[in-house]
Amino acid sequence: MRTDHQLDVQGLACPMPIVKTKKTMNTMEVGETVEVIATDAGSKADLQAWAASTGHQYIGLVEEGSVLKHYLRKCNEAEEREKTFEQTVSLEEVQNISNDSIVLDVREEVEYAFGHIKGATSIPFGELFDNMEKLDKTKTYYVICRTGTRSDLACQQLAEHGFKHVYNVLPGMTAYTGELEKTI
């Protein structure tokens, strides 16, 4: 899976996996993802607890034998931007949409991989501009991310490029309790 950063802490025991992850996080931009490859079994519970205590997003874990691949995303909840795009819909409304509509998931590839709404199309926000041409402007887009911030920006960008039927889905995947499709 593609991530912005990679960190190999194989063979290192506690506390080093978290010490190193913290260092890497400090060099990252908000919103970027990192793959932490560890072998310390204690990292399973601790990285998740550390992420929760620091406000970063723990996306998920893939276990390959004794190798543990953790996926995290740097967050800064304090800098949460105000959402300005006016056309919004609630999560419930997205559950039963017509064939002409597309659920556009603008989270990072790894976030999408660990669970998304069935049938959703994945274009990470950072790649939306370059992929704009491929999208059909006549269709309706329900844009979703984790908390509604990235999707808000994505909606604005789409609207600026002539997309008429664009809606920001609120509050986002954090509140989604329906069935998840996974690609890991």
Next chain:
Amino acid sequence: MEKWTAQKVANYVIHKKQLFILDVRNQDAFADWKIDGENFEYMNIPYFDLLDGVEKLVPQLPKDKEILVVCAKEGSSVMVTEMLDEAGVKAGYLEGGMKAWSSYLEPLKVADLEKGGELYQFVRLGKGCLSYMVISEGEAAVIDAVRFADVFENFAKEKNAVIRYVFDTHLHADHISGGRLLAEKTGATYYLPPKDAEEVVFDYVPLEDATTVKIGQAKIDIQAIYSPGHTIGSTSFIIDEKYFLTGDILFIDSIGRPDLAGLAEDWVGDLRATLYNHYRQLSTDLYVLPAHFMIIEELNEDGTVGKRFGDLLAENHGLNIEDEEEFRKTVTDHLPPQPNAYTQIRHVNMGRLTPSADEQTEMEIGPNRCAVR
């Protein structure tokens, strides 16, 4: 910066000394189990919340108490202890962390036997497991050995005794038995109750009701009593006509739970019959020695766990539920959570799984939960 051994901590627990424990594991791990001491004080701050410094922590630490920093395996506690040291706070760390604590056994003498010989109890403080060794005239028998077979082997050697017999009172579900390994290493005969051993894949000698072995020129006898309830095969022992090893059937302040093999409803009747009929025909002067303790308050002044049977008949709630239906409800409803990995542990004890040492440690993490209070 002082390195504390598990043995030193055990000394503080047994002698009820004061200690301030700064546990730097994550909150879930701390909530699940910790080092219990009657006069211990605790603070839990995960090590990863201290990476930026201990300045905020320092004023919260006591000045008049010894401080011990504890983590899962040691690494994080060393880091935090170093940081405290730099901030001018004296503290020690636990060598090997909770992993070492979980494996530490404190051998304590329970009694000198009247006909010559000694009875030892091995208290595994971190897990609440109790194992036993009877020694008489150069011969020894071990009951409910935990997985650190070398501890028993070395202890017998020190006492110039040869281990002849190894017993398990039942197929354990909360910890990995060291019985088979110990028997293999010492050439001792390994006994298991056959009704618990239907699925085991190794050879053993069936431990039947009234099986009796003698050690030390036939002076000390170890007599088995079939006493089902915690498991269908659960067996108790009477040693030297006085010491009553009740396995996981009867504890000091609680009784065994019948559900760890998934057959609570079937076994509750057996448990009732064992505790209320069979056991009651025995002398009240017997001294009960269980295979577990649940809480640190069950330890006697000298650190051993045991009590006169007559006292338990009067004080143990599980022995004083007159109504059969109420008893059934008590031991089948609202049971505490099952021990960590209990199904896997049963399979290890059957010889059907052979995990590595690290995997064994992982399986045994957390407190034992074999009792109903």
